[in-house]
Amino acid sequence: MPDTAVLDVDGTLVDTNYQHAIAWFRAFRRFDVTLPVWRLHRAIGMGGDQLVTAVAGEEFESAHGDDVRDAWVEEFDPLLPEVQPFEGARDLLAELGRRGWTVVLASSGQGAHVDSYLDLLDARGLVAGWTTSDDADATKPAPDLLQVALERVSGRSGVLLGDSVWDCEAAGNAGMRSLAVRTGGFSVEELTGAGAAAVFDSLPELLGEIDRTEFARPS
Structure with missing residues (x-):
């Protein structure tokens, strides 16, 4: 659940x-x-x-x-x-929290890079935790980082949002359902083939259809 x-x-x-x-x-x-x-x-x-x-x-x-x-x-x-947030990124974090989700970021990035992204998104007050490359021996498509992220916030079960086939495969390996956005450059067919339940062109599109996704409400 x-x-x-x-x-x-x-x-x-x-x-x-x-x-x-x-x-x-x-x-x-x-x-x-x-x-x-x-x-x-x-x-x-x-x-x-x-x-x-x-x-x-x-x-x-x-x-x-x-x-x-x-x-x-x-x-x-x-x-x-040069790095910029995607349109709708902070809005999505806020909306997920408003709907009652515990929000955790599962990143395999370097700690300093993740800190920079958190500042860029002004996200520290919107998420319950995050991971970096230091938190698991094997990164995506292995499930380790997702499992660590879930444990970090004492989560019962998760739904993943990612942009690559490796995210979706990691979710499947962790026993999670996944959604995907095409912002990583992968096709709809590739992402659904890797396990994504739905694919969106952008975060604003996901926000506009969120009531019809696994992110509608936590169980």
């Missing part, structure tokens, strides 16, 4: 996916590996612990995984001032 709204952050509440893809592209270039940006974009939504192997293979992960993740942070940090 869901009582907790579990929201992804990157690509769902704040517009970061393409900055992440460029940062990963530049990070891999430091190791003389050139990966197509479209391929990197398709992996955004995974945490760095999963992404490196997914796009560059186990041999590269074994040799350079931690170093390329450090390089990604160095490449992404200068792009952080």
Whole structure:
């Protein structure tokens, strides 16, 4: 019986996916590996612990995984001032709280990045808690972060909102239903195929139809 709204952050509440893809592209270039940006974009939504192997293979992960993740942070940090919230992001947080949901953010981002997003959204008074990459050994599509997020707010069961197939797969692995927005660049068919019960083009569209979704009222 869901009582907790579990929201992804990157690509769902704040517009970061393409900055992440460029940062990963530049990070891999430091190791003389050139990966197509479209391929990197398709992996955004995974945490760095999963992404490196997914796009560059186990041999590269074994040799350079931690170093390329450090390089990604160095490449992404200068792009952080460009990040903006999606239209309707704060309104959604407020509306979910008004309807009685416990709201928790399930992010696999770096702690400093998550702090920046919380400030950007002015969200600290609207959510009961949040996670970072430090909170689980395995990030999405593994269920760990979602389970930690739920435990952090003493939630009974959750409904996830995300923007990537990895979010929806993680929700399924955690035994949660999921909704999705297309702001991460995935198609309706991909998101529903990964388990999303419904897909919306934007957060305002979700807000306009919220009474017909799993977010209508907590159980």
